[in-house]
Amino acid sequence: MKTIKTLALTCAIAVGLVSCSDNDNNDSIIQNETKVLFTSNNADGNVNVYNVTNINSVMKSTLETSATAADGIYYDGSEDLIVQASRSTLGLEGYAGVSIMSSAINATVTASIMSGLNMSSPREVAVNGDFYVVADNADADGIDITKDGRLFIYTKSGSNFTLRNIITTDIKLWGITFIGNDLYAVADTTNELAVYSNFLNNTSTTTLTASKQIAIEGIVRTHGLTYDSMTDTMILTDIGDADSGTDGGFHVIENFNSKFNNTANGATLAVNQQTRVAGSNTVLGNPVDVAYDGSTKTVFIAEAKNGKILAFNNINTGGNITPVYSADLAAASAVYFYKE
Ligand SMILES: [Ca+2]
Ligand SMILES: [Ca+2]
Ligand SMILES: [Ca+2]
Incomplete structure (x- = not known):
């Protein structure tokens, strides 16, 4: 009875703002919020934008770019600016004023904002204020067996992304994300997660060792990661064997900060502290990037091997879950979730 009264009251308040459905399937939209997933791919370099406000009724927009392949993607709502790392020009490209949130x-x-064409193999982009960091997974020292990569740090000002400095790492790079001023990076080809504390304080071009690096039990080869500060949730993808299109997965780590802090440098975060999603129903082969809507606990995946954009919810204890949303996107490379 109490639940019904509360719902009725909420609806009464909401009347006049937006329609309020009592056909409650848990995603009736009470608040006037728009949720959008920006995606990039290595098949044609276009930006595909999925309006995921209602995951059961997704609308797709396609923005044709001159890039023919692209990776890391980001949206700055305050400037209505979409940014992706072009793998055909090897620079950052920003597309302003597309007004994709409204229709x-x-x-x-x-592209109205561009960087110099400095990079060799740009992958994920992580943003902190006007600093845009791009992970470049090309071999940095010309020696194949030594694991390394480079982080390009750009500053956005006016119509330019200006290269500030380059950090060479002693891990192979792919996914990166900020938590505050700390940059978290997957150690590609391994199941390890590294953090560079106060990363942007490194203002010169130099080499840098991770402040801390831990293994994530249960993952074979991690690739993409995302962090939601509202729910303190980290999600890491597992591509398994890059040649297999059936062995992918992802791990949800709630209460991430305390779990990470309680794992010593060089130690392993136990799989029983995480929720793993994998199996034949998931369509996960090589999930290369991930984004998360913490308010609905929905995970979005760029699935490169099987050419899909996937969404998962009702994850609970994980396992062999069927995606709530699946759309073809050849060579999907990156995803970025934004709501306003
Ligand atoms: Ca090397
Ligand atoms: Ca795989
Ligand atoms: Ca991403």
Whole structure:
């Protein structure tokens, strides 16, 4: 009875703002919020934007770019700016004023903000204020067996991304994300997660060792990661064997900060502290990037091997879950979730 009264009251308050459905399937939209997933791919370099406000009724927009392959993607809502790392020009490209949040559109876009074409193999992008960091997974020292990569740090000002400095790492790079001023990076080809504390304080071009690096039990080869500060949740993907399209997965780690802090440098975070999603129903082969809507606990995946954008919810204890949303996107490379 109490629940019904509360719902009725909530609806009464919401009336006049938006419609309020009592057909309660847990995603009736009470608040006037728009949720969008920005994606990039290595098949045609276009930006595909999925309006995921209602995961049961997703609308897709395609923004045609001059890039023919692209990876890391980001959206700055305050400037209405979409940024992706072009793997055809090897620079950052920003497309301004697309107004994608207000309507679903198909359009050709032209880069209005660009970086120098400095990189060799740009992958994920992580943003902190006007600092745009790009992980470059090309071999940094020309010696194949030594594991390394480079982090390009750009500053956005006016119509430029200006290269500030380059950090060479002693791990192979792919996914990166900020938590505050600390940059978290997967150690590609392993199941390890590294952190560079106060990363942006490193203002010169130099080499840097991770402040801390731990193994994530249960993962074979991690690739993408995302962090949601509202729910203190980290999610890491597992691509398994890169040649297999059936062995992918992802791990959800709630209460991440205390779990990470309680794991010593060089130690392993136990699999029983995590929730693993994997199996034949998941369509996960090589999930290369991940994004998360903490308010609905929905995980979005760029699935490169099987060419899909996937969404998962009702994850609970994990396992062999069927995606709540699946759409074809050849060579999907990156995802970024944004709501306003
Ligand atoms: Ca090397
Ligand atoms: Ca795989
Ligand atoms: Ca991403």
